[in-house]
Amino acid sequence: MAKKNSVIELDEVVVKFAGDSGDGMQLTGDQFSDTSAFIGNDLSTFPDYPSEIRAPQGTVAGVSGFQVHIGHKEVSTPGDQADVLVAMNPAALKANMKWVKDGATIIIDIDNFDNKHYKKAGYVEDPLHDNSLEGYNVVKAPITMLSRNVATSAGLDNKTADKTKNQFVAGLLYWLFNRDIKIGEDFLKQKFMSKPALVKANIAVLHEGYNYAETIEALSTTFHVDPVKGKKGLFRTITGNQATAWGLLAAAEKAGLELYLGSYPITPATEILQEIVKHKHLGAVAFQAEDEIAGISSAIGASFAGKLAATSTSGPGLALKGEAIGLAVMTELPLVIVNVQRGGPSTGLPTKTEQADLLQALYGRNGESPCIVIAASTPANCFNYAFEAAKLSLEHMTPVILLTDSFLANGSELWKIPKMKEMPAIVPPRVEDNAKDFYPYHRDPKRLNRYWAVPGQPGLRHRIGGLEKGDVTGEVSHDPMNHQIMVEHRECKVQKVAEFIPEQEVTGPESGDLLVVGWGGSYGALISAVTDLRDEGKSISLTQFNYINPLPGNTEEVFSRFKKILVCELNMGQFASYLRSKHPRFEYLQYNKIQGLPLFISELKIKFNEVLESI
Amino acid sequence: MATKFEPLSIATKEDFKLGAPVKWCAGCGGHSVLSSVINVLPETGAPKENIVFVSGIGCSSRFPYYINTYGFHSMHGRAMAIASGIKAANPSLSVWIVTGDGDSMAIGGNHFIHIIRRNINVNILLFNNKIYGLTKGQYSPTTPKGSITKTSPEGTIENAFKPGELTMGAQGTFYARTVDSDPKMMREVFAAAAAHKGTSVVEILQNCVIFANQVHKEITGKDVRKDNQIYLKHGEPMIFGKERNRGLMMKCSKMEAVTIGENGITEDDLIVHNAYDVDDTNHYRLVRMELPEFPVAMGVIRAVDSTVFESELYNQVQKAKKESKIKNMDDLMHSGNVFESKG
Numbered sequence: 001m002a003k004k005n006s007v008i009e010l011d012e013v014v015v016k017f018a019g020d021s022g023d024g025m026q027l028t029g030d031q032f033s034d035t036s037a038f039i040g041n042d043l044s045t046f047p048d049y050p051s052e053i054r055a056p057q058g059t060v061a062g063v064s065g066f067q068v069h070i071g072h073k074e075v076s077t078p079g080d081q082a083d084v085l086v087a088m089n090p091a092a093l094k095a096n097m098k099w100v101k102d103g104a105t106i107i108i109d110i111d112n113f114d115n116k117h118y119k120k121a122g123y124v125e126d127p128l129h130d131n132s133l134e135g136y137n138v139v140k141a142p143i144t145m146l147s148r149n150v151a152t153s154a155g156l157d158n159k160t161a162d163k164t165k166n167q168f169v170a171g172l173l174y175w176l177f178n179r180d181i182k183i184g185e186d187f188l189k190q191k192f193m194s195k196p197a198l199v200k201a202n203i204a205v206l207h208e209g210y211n212y213a214e215t216i217e218a219l220s221t222t223f224h225v226d227p228v229k230g231k232k233g234l235f236r237t238i239t240g241n242q243a244t245a246w247g248l249l250a251a252a253e254k255a256g257l258e259l260y261l262g263s264y265p266i267t268p269a270t271e272i273l274q275e276i277v278k279h280k281h282l283g284a285v286a287f288q289a290e291d292e293i294a295g296i297s298s299a300i301g302a303s304f305a306g307k308l309a310a311t312s313t314s315g316p317g318l319a320l321k322g323e324a325i326g327l328a329v330m331t332e333l334p335l336v337i338v339n340v341q342r343g344g345p346s347t348g349l350p351t352k353t354e355q356a357d358l359l360q361a362l363y364g365r366n367g368e369s370p371c372i373v374i375a376a377s378t379p380a381n382c383f384n385y386a387f388e389a390a391k392l393s394l395e396h397m398t399p400v401i402l403l404t405d406s407f408l409a410n411g412s413e414l415w416k417i418p419k420m421k422e423m424p425a426i427v428p429p430r431v432e433d434n435a436k437d438f439y440p441y442h443r444d445p446k447r448l449n450r451y452w453a454v455p456g457q458p459g460l461r462h463r464i465g466g467l468e469k470g471d472v473t474g475e476v477s478h479d480p481m482n483h484q485i486m487v488e489h490r491e492c493k494v495q496k497v498a499e500f501i502p503e504q505e506v507t508g509p510e511s512g513d514l515l516v517v518g519w520g521g522s523y524g525a526l527i528s529a530v531t532d533l534r535d536e537g538k539s540i541s542l543t544q545f546n547y548i549n550p551l552p553g554n555t556e557e558v559f560s561r562f563k564k565i566l567v568c569e570l571n572m573g574q575f576a577s578y579l580r581s582k583h584p585r586f587e588y589l590q591y592n593k594i595q596g597l598p599l600f601i602s603e604l605k606i607k608f609n610e611v612l613e614s615i
Numbered sequence: 616m617a618t619k620f621e622p623l624s625i626a627t628k629e630d631f632k633l634g635a636p637v638k639w640c641a642g643c644g645g646h647s648v649l650s651s652v653i654n655v656l657p658e659t660g661a662p663k664e665n666i667v668f669v670s671g672i673g674c675s676s677r678f679p680y681y682i683n684t685y686g687f688h689s690m691h692g693r694a695m696a697i698a699s700g701i702k703a704a705n706p707s708l709s710v711w712i713v714t715g716d717g718d719s720m721a722i723g724g725n726h727f728i729h730i731i732r733r734n735i736n737v738n739i740l741l742f743n744n745k746i747y748g749l750t751k752g753q754y755s756p757t758t759p760k761g762s763i764t765k766t767s768p769e770g771t772i773e774n775a776f777k778p779g780e781l782t783m784g785a786q787g788t789f790y791a792r793t794v795d796s797d798p799k800m801m802r803e804v805f806a807a808a809a810a811h812k813g814t815s816v817v818e819i820l821q822n823c824v825i826f827a828n829q830v831h832k833e834i835t836g837k838d839v840r841k842d843n844q845i846y847l848k849h850g851e852p853m854i855f856g857k858e859r860n861r862g863l864m865m866k867c868s869k870m871e872a873v874t875i876g877e878n879g880i881t882e883d884d885l886i887v888h889n890a891y892d893v894d895d896t897n898h899y900r901l902v903r904m905e906l907p908e909f910p911v912a913m914g915v916i917r918a919v920d921s922t923v924f925e926s927e928l929y930n931q932v933q934k935a936k937k938e939s940k941i942k943n944m945d946d947l948m949h950s951g952n953v954f955e956s957k958g
């Protein structure tokens with residue numbers, strides 16, 4: 001029966017796995033991603049968790065998904081729409097139809113497509129017979145039945161047997177994408193290492209799915225995605241939150257310090273805390289505080305005591321930490337504040353992405369309270385910007401806010417593993433024991449940082465605090481001129497950072513019609529849309545900002561080389577208004593979206609073309 | 616920078632004097648607490664560079680500016696959280712927190728109960744003057760019900776906290792009470808607090824001459840203090856009174872203040888104070904005693920052993936360091952699923 005009669009070569013493909021939370025779609029997604037990484041594809045993934053922890057089974061609210069975008073070329077986003085959708089029940093189909101490309105392959109578990117499930121999913125008509133799936137290649141596979149048969153004969157009880165369904169799906173996909181099934185077997189052996197019965201049953205079901213795919217007409221065409229060319233070295237997949245945690249750990253090692261994280265659980269930042277807590281073996285300490293304020297306060301204490309200190313949170317937590325950030329500004333202690341942005345205001349959309357905390361990060365404190373603000377732009381470069389946040393904070397002795405977002409935090413991509421010896425050095429301005437003439441607010445003229453003397457060091461006893469400090473001496477001062485001087489010192493110190501960061505770069509021609517401006521996590525969609533239009537011959541370039549305060553020194557000059565500037569962001573125009581205040585001579589067009597969703601390549605292309613046509 | 620040699624010698628009280636002007640009001644109870652602390656620090660054995668004073672906001676929280684140690688004057692209510700980070704960062708430091716009834720019982724209430732619950736090894740000096748001094752006279756969570764203050768012109772309608780009850784409610788391992796007018800008692804109690812491994816809470820009944828003058832006079836007044844206070848000492852019978860003829864005994868599982876010699880009561884009938892009793896039932900009784908039925912309990916009321924947060928934390932760190940094969944970031948980044956691409 002084997003009839004792999006046609007193999008279609010693809011540059012890229014997007015697969016979406018969707019089902020009930022218990023269907024194991026995240027695991028199948030991981031398995032498929034790892035297999036793709038193993039054979040050398042580039043990839044980007046995004047999980048789509050239900051917002052309620054225990055939404056009823058079979059309902060749209062309970063659908064859990066995992067999207068994987070793999071490519072033979074570089075892949076920058078998890079993809080706007082899927083080429084292949086796996087829907088384990090009608091709710092999964094209903095929730096995902098608008099995210100599927102025309103003509104896509106839709107694999108459904110026919111065993112769950114009955115009236116009972118239609119009702120739960122809120123279908124009025126049977127979607128298999130109302131023509132709504134016309135034009136799609138629908139594969140109706142009896143996934144539950146076949147998996148159960150195979151798994152029970154391999155010795156599992158019915159309930160456990162049903163948990164192997166996801167391996168039937170994996171088997172189908174291995175066949176559909178011409179993947180070596182052995183890689184899938186190895187994944188299972190590792191996953192269920194201590195449970196040989198589960199390994200055996202899951203492997204049997206994996207093969208059953210593979211064999212099933214081979215025999216049915218609807219899957220007579222298979223796909224092939226070649227490995228990426230020019231990507232050499234050791235790689236792993238990494239999520240934004242994991243990369244953030246590792247970036248902080250790497251900075252601590254490079255600075256010769258130990259990492260202290262003081263945090264309170266909050267979606268979508270919790271994984272950073274959960275990751276750091278696993279690495280006590282590297283000397284890292286994670287303190288789960290009683291609230292957001294205690295999280296950052298304890299980190300300030302740890303910084304005073306000489307650790308590389310950080311706190312991680314999301315928007316509502318950043319609001320609570322405002323006063324403490326001001327204390328770190330006043331006491332001029334190093335501190336990294338990671339804010340994984342989510343939809344706001346208030347509790348807002350805790351599991352959805354947004355970039356609307358920018359102005360809060362820049363200005364959300366009492367008094368003149370400048371912070372260095374930087375933003376990561378891909379899941380993997382969260383590592384680099386977390387490292388950079390720590391480096392700037394330690395070397396310039398001032399708090400740094402690192403902005404990531406839910407999309408980066410949960411998304412994963414292929415990451416080339418860096419070598420520690422190639423990471424830049426970090427040299428905190430520590431004071432030697434018994435240093436003569438030590439004054440806590442004496443400054444290094446180069447960076448304007450004060451020096452860091454920590455309790456336990458002989459000869460350096462001193463007092464700091466939130467009251468205004470006298471210049472040099474650090475003693476409490478209410479003197480009017482002193483306040484002016486100190487406010488200016490703190491501001492200049494932050495602005496001077498511009499001399500220590502890279503220049504702003506442009507992707508594409510250095511000048512032209514349209515400059516698309518983005519910042520932070522929107523990079524993947526922006527670079528994809530800009531590149532597509534340039535391939536069509538349009539005069540369009542992208543500049544993505546990672547350094548927000550201060551802006552890179554050449555920002556004005558970059559802007560001056562283009563006819564039009566379009567600022568795209570997931571808020572009502574916060575970066576655009578910031579740019580207007582810093583570089584007022586330009587006109588900033590805006591593209592804003594505030595739906596809890598990332599930017600899509602398709603919508604960006606429409607907007608870019610519209611602007612280009614007006615030039 | 617050039618270095619000069621400063622020996623790690625045993626500190627004297629002169630080492631802790633700053634010479635800077637102390638800006639509390641003349642007659643404020645803070646002055647005598649400060650000098651008692653300075654007197655006791657050399658006895659604690661901690662090298663002077665290892666001592667850190669952390670405070671929040673309020674009159675009492677200016678304390679770190681008046682003593683020559685490492686000091687951190689932080690945010691209103693957050694001293695406990697800052698100090699927790701300092702101890703978790705470096706357990707070898709001797710950390711003292713200075714706070715007030717507003718700072719620790721109101722805005723910082725959450726951090727107060729959680730540092731105690733974790734049993735982080737710090738000493739908390741809680742200046743209880745039952746009023747907001749720095750903001751000039753509003754009622755605090757410890758202000759007696761019915762008190763007239765700037766924000767309670769008709770008298771407060773709120774029940775007052777007893778810091779000792781809160782401490783034990785949070786599973787506190789050490790609680791002591793003392794008064795600002797008794798340097799000897801302060802010195803003894805502070806030394807015991809410093810010696811205790813875990814969170815030591817010392818409530819100091821402190822007089823604010825400006826906004827709640829004599830609020831504790833029933834307890835601390837020269838003529839009444841012997842009758843109205845009982846200075847508890849572990850292992851000793853609970854005796855008080857000018858004539859040392861009053862005592863505390865249990866009657867039908869209730870505590871009672873009695874007179875020795877009356878109704879055949881002898882010293883042997885009195886309760887012997889057991890500060891080390893893990894069961895906190897009697898400690899609660901002592902903390903709750905109020906005039907006029909009872910004398911007010913002073914001294915170390917509770918001091919029990921328990922695990923200390925930062926010791927447990929570093930035990931885990933040491934164990935992980937010993938057992939893990941991953942010794943550095945390069946190891947970590949190459950662990951697990953790594954793919955080689957030959958491009």
Ligand code: SF4
Nearest residue numbers: 640643674748823824
């Ligand atoms: S206002 Fe009261 S507590 Fe504050 S310094 Fe003056 S006397 Fe002391």
